Amino acid sequence: MKSEVKFIAFKRSFVASLLTTAAAVAVASCSQATSERVAKAPAVKSAQVANYQGTIARVRRMTPEQYHNTVAYIFGADIDVGSPFAPLRRTDGLLASGAASVGVTTGELQQLQRSASSIAAQVIDKGSLDQHTPSRRDFLVPCKPVDENAADDACATKFVKEVGRLLYRRPLSEARVAEFVSDARKGANDLKNFYAGIAGVVEGMLLDPKVLLIADTTEPDPEHPGRRRLDAYSLASRLSFFLWDAAPDDQLIKDAESGLLFTAKGRAKVVDRMLASPRIEQGTRAFFDDMFGFEDFGNLAKDASVYPVMTGATIKDAREQTMRTVVDHLLTRNQDYRDLYTTRKTFMSPALATVYQVPTKPGWVPYEFPADSPRIGLLTQISYLSLHAHPARSSPTYRGKALRERLLCQKVPPPPANVDFSILENPNPLLKTARQRLEAHRANPVCAGCHKITDPMGLALENFDGAGRFRAQEKGADIDASGSLDGKEFTNVVGLGQAMHDHPQLTSCLVRRVYSYATGGPLSSADDGAITALNAAFGQAGYRYPALLRMIATSDAFYEIVEPAGETKAAQNSVSGQSETTAVTK
Amino acid sequence: MKNLIQKTAFAAVVMGGFGMATTVASADEAVPGLQNRTIGYVLTSANWGLYQTPDGKQECPDGFNEGPREQFKALYPNLGTVDGTQLERESASRYPMDKADNFPYHDVKGKIGIGLNLDGKVGENDFTSTDGEKGIDNNLYRAIGCTRLFRAPDGTYANFTDLWVREMNFNRVLVELTNVDSLTNDPAVDVTIYRGRDKLMTDATGANIMPGGSNRVDYRFGKNFITHMKGKIENGVLTTEAADVHWPWAVFLGRPGAYDFKGARFKLALTGDKAQGLMGGYSDIDTWYMQLVRSWSTHHSSYGGLSQPSFYRALHRLADGYPGPDGKMTAISSVLNIKMVQIFIEHEGQKVAAASDAKAKAAH
Numbered sequence: 024m025k026s027e028v029k030f031i032a033f034k035r036s037f038v039a040s041l042l043t044t045a046a047a048v049a050v051a052s053c054s055q056a057t058s059e060r061v062a063k064a065p066a067v068k069s070a071q072v073a074n075y076q077g078t079i080a081r082v083r084r085m086t087p088e089q090y091h092n093t094v095a096y097i098f099g100a101d102i103d104v105g106s107p108f109a110p111l112r113r114t115d116g117l118l119a120s121g122a123a124s125v126g127v128t129t130g131e132l133q134q135l136q137r138s139a140s141s142i143a144a145q146v147i148d149k150g151s152l153d154q155h156t157p158s159r160r161d162f163l164v165p166c167k168p169v170d171e172n173a174a175d176d177a178c179a180t181k182f183v184k185e186v187g188r189l190l191y192r193r194p195l196s197e198a199r200v201a202e203f204v205s206d207a208r209k210g211a212n213d214l215k216n217f218y219a220g221i222a223g224v225v226e227g228m229l230l231d232p233k234v235l236l237i238a239d240t241t242e243p244d245p246e247h248p249g250r251r252r253l254d255a256y257s258l259a260s261r262l263s264f265f266l267w268d269a270a271p272d273d274q275l276i277k278d279a280e281s282g283l284l285f286t287a288k289g290r291a292k293v294v295d296r297m298l299a300s301p302r303i304e305q306g307t308r309a310f311f312d313d314m315f316g317f318e319d320f321g322n323l324a325k326d327a328s329v330y331p332v333m334t335g336a337t338i339k340d341a342r343e344q345t346m347r348t349v350v351d352h353l354l355t356r357n358q359d360y361r362d363l364y365t366t367r368k369t370f371m372s373p374a375l376a377t378v379y380q381v382p383t384k385p386g387w388v389p390y391e392f393p394a395d396s397p398r399i400g401l402l403t404q405i406s407y408l409s410l411h412a413h414p415a416r417s418s419p420t421y422r423g424k425a426l427r428e429r430l431l432c433q434k435v436p437p438p439p440a441n442v443d444f445s446i447l448e449n450p451n452p453l454l455k456t457a458r459q460r461l462e463a464h465r466a467n468p469v470c471a472g473c474h475k476i477t478d479p480m481g482l483a484l485e486n487f488d489g490a491g492r493f494r495a496q497e498k499g500a501d502i503d504a505s506g507s508l509d510g511k512e513f514t515n516v517v518g519l520g521q522a523m524h525d526h527p528q529l530t531s532c533l534v535r536r537v538y539s540y541a542t543g544g545p546l547s548s549a550d551d552g553a554i555t556a557l558n559a560a561f562g563q564a565g566y567r568y569p570a571l572l573r574m575i576a577t578s579d580a581f582y583e584i585v586e587p588a589g590e591t592k593a594a595q596n597s598v599s600g601q602s603e604t605t606a607v608t609k
Numbered sequence: 610m611k612n613l614i615q616k617t618a619f620a621a622v623v624m625g626g627f628g629m630a631t632t633v634a635s636a637d638e639a640v641p642g643l644q645n646r647t648i649g650y651v652l653t654s655a656n657w658g659l660y661q662t663p664d665g666k667q668e669c670p671d672g673f674n675e676g677p678r679e680q681f682k683a684l685y686p687n688l689g690t691v692d693g694t695q696l697e698r699e700s701a702s703r704y705p706m707d708k709a710d711n712f713p714y715h716d717v718k719g720k721i722g723i724g725l726n727l728d729g730k731v732g733e734n735d736f737t738s739t740d741g742e743k744g745i746d747n748n749l750y751r752a753i754g755c756t757r758l759f760r761a762p763d764g765t766y767a768n769f770t771d772l773w774v775r776e777m778n779f780n781r782v783l784v785e786l787t788n789v790d791s792l793t794n795d796p797a798v799d800v801t802i803y804r805g806r807d808k809l810m811t812d813a814t815g816a817n818i819m820p821g822g823s824n825r826v827d828y829r830f831g832k833n834f835i836t837h838m839k840g841k842i843e844n845g846v847l848t849t850e851a852a853d854v855h856w857p858w859a860v861f862l863g864r865p866g867a868y869d870f871k872g873a874r875f876k877l878a879l880t881g882d883k884a885q886g887l888m889g890g891y892s893d894i895d896t897w898y899m900q901l902v903r904s905w906s907t908h909h910s911s912y913g914g915l916s917q918p919s920f921y922r923a924l925h926r927l928a929d930g931y932p933g934p935d936g937k938m939t940a941i942s943s944v945l946n947i948k949m950v951q952i953f954i955e956h957e958g959q960k961v962a963a964a965s966d967a968k969a970k971a972a973h
Contacts, residue, residue, distance in 0.1 A: 327813035332821070334813045373810060377821035380641035382953030384823065385807055 076552060077583030078542040080239035080253070083123040086111065088309055090235070092269035094142060097189045098163055102145050107131070107138035110318070115545035116432060116536055118313050123544035127235075139229035146225050147218040160218055174211035174220060179204045182221060190234050192263075192270050193256035194280070203228075237264060237543065241584050246285075251584040255279035258582045262294065265541040266572060267302040268309035287577070294576040298569055304350050307568070311349050314536050316429055317342050319410055326415040330490035333409065336374035341405040341491070344370055347387065348401065353568035360533055360566040364400035364523040367392040378405055378492050397486055397493065399520040402426070408484065408491035417489045419457050419481030426480055426508075430523070432532035436473055455500035458482050479506040483519040530566055531558050541575045547587065553580050640881030642821065642951035646789050649954035650884040651805060652782035653818040655774050656767050658723035658747060658887065658944035659754050660739070668719030669755035676758075676914035677907055680712055702902050705921035712916065714923045717754035722747045724944040725876060725889035727851075727930070748927045749892060749943035752920065758905070758913020765909055769861075775818065779859035781805035783824055784875070784884065785954050786840070786847070792879050793845050800838040800849050800875065803954065804831030804857050820882040820950040828957045831857075834867070840875065847877045847884070854890060860904035868900060869893040871931050871940050877949075884949040891930035891940035898924055 085093070087108040094104050109131045111121040127135075150158030164182050168175035183203040187195040195203070203224050210220030228234055237260055244252035253261060259279040263271040271279070275293065283289035297303065312318070320342045325333040347370040352358045358366075371390035376383040379398065383390065392398040401407055402422075411421040427433040454460045461478055465471040483506035488494050496502060504515045511522040523529055534557045539546050546554070557574060564570035575581055642648045662668060677698070685694045701708060722736025724747035731744035738745050753759040761767040774780050783803040789795055805824035812819045827834075833855050840849035851872040859865045873890025902917050910917060928938035 325813065331812035331814055331817065332819055334810070334819075336810075373807075373823060376823055376953070377810060377819050380821050382644075382823045382955060384825065384955055 076549070077250075077252075077580045077585040078553075079544070079547075079549065079587040080241050080251075080584050081123045081543045082236050082238040083119075083543045084108075084111075084125050084127070085235055085237060086119060086122055086268075086309075089264055089268055089270070092267070092305060093190075094229075096269055096272060097186065098142065098146050099159070102142055105134075105138045105141060107134040109134075113316070115539060116314065116429070117540055117545075118318065119310075119540050119543070120545045135230060135235070136226075139226045142229060143222040143225035147222045149218070164218070164221060168217040171217050172215045173217060174208040175217050176204055176208060178217070179207040179211075179221065179224075183207065183224060186225065187228060188276060189270065189273065190228050191231075192260045193276065237261075239543070239584070244583065247583070253582040253584060255282065255284050258284050261541070261543065261581065262297065262576055264543070266294075266297045266306045266576065267300070268306045269302070284582075291573075291577050294573055297576075298573060303569075303572075304354060307350055307354055308346050310537065310540050312342075312346065313540070314429065314533075315345065315406075316410070316425070317345075317406070320406075323410060324414060325409065325490055329415040330488070330492075332378050332492065333490040334374060336372075337378060337405070337490075338409070340372040340374045341409060343387075344372065344375055345401060345404050345406040348404070351389075357567055357569060360568055360571075361524045361529060364402060364529070365520045366400055367394070367396060367398060369404065375405060378490060380493070397516050399517050400523070402484060402520060402523065403487065403491075403516055405491035408487045409489065412489035415489060417457060417485060417487065419461060419485060420474060420477045421481070422484050423477030423479070423481030426523070427477065430532060431526060431528040432535050433528065435476055438470070438473060442467075442470060455498040456502055457485055457497065458503055459500075480508045480519055480522075482506045483513060483516050486516060530561060533568075534558050534561055534571065537571055538575060541572075541581065549585055549587065553578075640792060642881050642953070643789060643792060644953075647785065647787045647954075648789060648792070648879075648881075649783055649785045649824075649952050650949035651809065651818075651822070651824055651952040652774055652780070652784075652947060652949050653809065654771050654946075654948035655782075655888075656761065656770060656946045657749060657753065657759060658889075658946050659750055659759060659761070660719065660721050660723050660736075661754075661760055662719075665755070665760070668717045668721075669715055670718055671713075671715045672755070674715050674756045674914050674916065674919065675712065676916055677911045679914075680916050680919075683712075699907065702917040705918040710916075710918050710922060712919050714919050715755040716923065716927065717751045719754075722750050723887070723946065724750070724942070725874060725887055727872060727874075727889055727891065727942050746889070746929070746942035747944050748929045748941050749897075752923045752927045752941065756913065756915050756920070758910065758915040764913050766905075766913065773859060775809055777859045777863055778806060778808060779804075779863065779865050780857050781807065781809075781824065781827075782834075782857060783826065783952065783954050784949060786879075789842075792842060792881065795842040798840050798842060798847070800840045800847070802834065802836040802838075802854060802856075803827070804834040805952075805954070806831075818950050820952070822950075823953040823955055825955040826957060838875070842879065845879055846886070847875060847879055849875045851890070854888075856888075858900060860900070864903070866900050866903070867896070869896045870943075877947075882951050884947075884951075886947065887944050888947050889942070889944035892943040893931075893940050894924045894928050895939070897941070897943075 085108075087106065090108065091104045094102055109128065111118040111125060114121040114124065146159055146163050148156065148159045150156050150161075164178070165185055166178040166181050168178045180200060183200050184195065187200065187203065206227065207217075207220035207224045210223040211217045212220075214220070238257070239261070240254050240257045241251040242254045244250045246252075252258075256276070256279050259271045259275045262284075263269060263275055275297070278284055278289070278293050283293060320338060323338055325338075327333070348366070348368070349363065351370070352363055352366060352368070353360065368389070368391045370387050371379070371381065371383040372387050373383055373385060381390070397403065407425070408417075408422070411425040412418045413421075424435045427435050451460075451463070454463055461474060461482070465474050465478075483504050485497070485502050486493055486495065486504050494502065506513060506519060508519065508522040509526065511518075511525070513519055513522055531554070535546060535554055538550065538554060538557060542550075557571070560574050561571050564574070640648070660668065665673065681694070681698055684698065688694060701710075720737055721739060722745045723738065724736065724745040726735070726742070726744035727746040729744075732746075734748075735743065736745035736747055736750070737743050756764075758764045759766045774782075781804055783805045785801045785803065787799045787801070789798050803826045806827045807822075807824045809818045810822045811817065834857055836852050836854045838849040838852045840847050851874045854870040854873040856868045856870060856873075857865070858868050870888075870890030870892055873888060875886065875888050877884040877886035898917075898921055901920070905913075905915065905917075909915075924941060925937070928941045930938060930942055931940040933939045
């Protein structure tokens with residue numbers, strides 16, 4: 024009991040010391056990153072660079088998935104991380120971009136502390152035969168202390184160096200290692216347990232802003248005098264969070280150490296290794312889950328009396344089906360991105376098959392809808408149809424809005440505050456189909472403006488109810504699924520799929536989103552050149568997604584740093600030089 | 610397109626005494642489950658066909674049967690040793706003919722019953738269905754209808770059997786109709802009973818089994834449950850010729866077992882989503898009794914007023930079909946009320962059919 028109290032006191036004191044510096048470091052990182060970006064005006068050396076200059080340096084918070092994936096890589100996938108993060112605010116179409124402008128509340132900090140404490144306890148867990156749990160300490164701590172009941176600086180140093188390098192995404196300075204070893208020693212001596220000291224260090228590391236925040240640190244670019252670039256470790260982090268949705272692995276940090284990332288050939292080799300890794304699926308899933316707004320599945324509920332087929336398993340599998348389709352189409356088969364909206368190939372599970380009304384087998388199996396099926400592309404999958412619908416009815420408006428905003432990067436204005444929804448929510452029974460009800464609703468000119476933007480393509484999906492099940496009729500009336508999309512007319516959902524496939528903004532939207540995701544924040548006019556160049560290159564590559572990833576990841580712009588528009592003057596007043604993180608590690 | 614769209618029109622049909630009205634569907638509604646002239650159904654509920662009045666006085670004017678507790682009290686008013694009382698009486702369930710049983714047994718005495726005319730005759734003791742069909746053969750009802758254990762909703766038998774049907778994969782009965790041109794009228798269809806391998810899926814309410822699932826045929830351990838029948842569909846009602854059926858019936862704790870029906874046949878109202886009706890036949894009485902005594906312990910029997918030794922005698926007394934070499938009847942006419950939902954039946958070794966939404970095709 025006594026030792027437990029001591030342990031808690033030790034943890035509190037250690038964590039408090041870290042938290043005290045946390046805010047300061049975060050602020051320092053931000054301001055110094057800004058100062059780094061603007062230290063010197065970028066020089067234009069070639070036409071390519073002129074069009075495709077670079078990105079601004081940012082500080083962003085790890086997303087929950089990135090934190091989870093990082094912990095899983097370092098300590099094992101069986102570590103229970105919990106849910107310590109508050110939700111991110113969708114910014115410029117992506118949650119990931121919201122991570123670049125997010126604060127950490129006191130409540131969230133408490134959650135993070137609990138999570139860190141729990142993870143640390145799991146890392147040093149000695150296991151239990153009775154509970155069939157493994158001794159994690161035996162394989163996560165790379166050495167055995169001479170005496171388990173006492174401090175062991177040599178072993179602690181080995182652990183701190185190995186784990187710290189992965190968590191901080193760069194080697195720790197000798198001074199920092201010494202600090203951690205000292206903390207571990209104090210904890211071990213106070214608690215008479217080597218592993219208790221290690222746990223305190225792990226908890227402290229996990230709470231360190233330098234771990235939780237992904238700060239772009241910059242340095243002068245010797246290839247382009249007068250300009251700045253990401254330092255090798257920040258570049259490694261940017262690559263890893265972009266492609267794998269996790270912190271760099273051991274090899275990538277070695278590549279950063281070796282200078283490989285700063286030669287075009289070396290960077291291409293590194294990127295190719297990352298693209299060939301199975302972890303690219305994790306990164307691809309993370310991006311598309313974000314772009315498609317699939318976090319909304321967490322709140323999706325359907326009226327069981329109206330859609331009894333829509334079970335919890337159906338909802339879970341609907342999300343997974345789309346992710347499997349995306350991964351298979353874009354990565355496994357390396358197909359044209361546009362074909363995702365016309366493909367009939369997907370995967371089927373028993374829970375989904377009841378909605379699609381097709382036979383299947385247990386588990387996930389590849390499935391292809393016949394050529395004459397109305398199931399064509401992602402828009403006709405249950406995920407899209409059910410996510411963009413009401414709990415008890417379909418919604419052409421939601422579906423059209425999502426199509427424009429999520430997939431074409433267009434903006435649909437919100438409804439006016441005084442809009443009258445009564446025609447839709449308490450409709451005239453003679454108005455049997457959604458088309459009829461919306462026509463009546465659009466009779467109000469206040470409503471007509473926006474609905475003209477969303478409804479013509481949303482109505483093409485009316486053959487699918489709010490659960491995504493096919494229907495030829497609504498309340499006994501035949502459904503007219505004709506529509507149009509930006510000047511292209513069609514008679515049914517097959518035409519909509521083709522119109523999406525051919526829409527020029529379909530691919531340019533993907534480019535925008537991927538580039539934004541890759542560089543860690545919303546785009547600005549400074550990125551226009553890059554986007555233009557990438558759009559052209561993406562087309563030349565046959566709209567292959569891996570090619571787009573490679574283009575971005577191997578480009579100079581990916582590590583070149585430019586000043587954000589409008590910040591030049593303010594930044595000129597700040598001090599230029601190496602960022603705090605860079606200074607520590609070099 | 611037309612060959613894939615089966616137009617169905619279901620007349621309201623009332624079958625037997627169960628008051629089984631079929632769904633009336635639009636004549637233009639396609640049937641997604643009917644693909645390649647085949648439609649499958651999976652069993653979701655099975656209960657022995659009992660016609661019940663609210664207080665039971667009509668069919669059981671002499672009251673309900675007494676169970677183990679009442680009989681024990683009568684047999685051993687002064688109690689005695691365990692082996693001389695409790696063990697002696699319990700062994701009577703397994704060896705019912707070892708000692709005389711003089712307790713009265715109340716048969717059903719009503720005239721109305723649920724079932725099928727299995728022998729094609731209208732006999733003096735036959736029941737009349739609630740819709741007036743005469744010649745209904747269901748002597749099992751006569752044997753169990755005045756025993757509370759079997760009566761719904763309070764008897765535990767009905768409750769448990771539905772639970773077993775849904776939750777035990779061993780009891781996964783699949784019925785596949787092939788060569789189907791119409792679910793409304795088709796003079797010749799083939800009907801096959803299989804045992805399936807997979808779980809059933811409940812809907813979002815948690816109360817109902819969803820139609821539209823898939824289930825694989827158990828060709829490995831389920832071969833002896835496969836039965837082929839010829840049938841026809843008239844006004845949305847399937848009737849089949851008679852065949853001997855081995856019907857899976859696992860009980861408490863998943864212990865496998867079966868009922869053996871001789872001359873069994875279906876009468877089912879069909880829709881694209883479900884099939885509901887009767888499966889009648891002559892149940893082998895020894896199998897039936899063994900199924901009962903191996904699964905219903907004394908406490909269940911006590912709650913339900915079931916004396917197994919007394920019931921054994923009633924079963925043999927009321928058996929009315931398939932005489933053995935000694936001239937004694939070996940089977941008793943019976944009927945199961947069954948409910949099924951549409952399911953895609955997967956045959957081992959076959960690829961998943963590349964089927965699409967049949968309804969969808971109507972629109973394209």
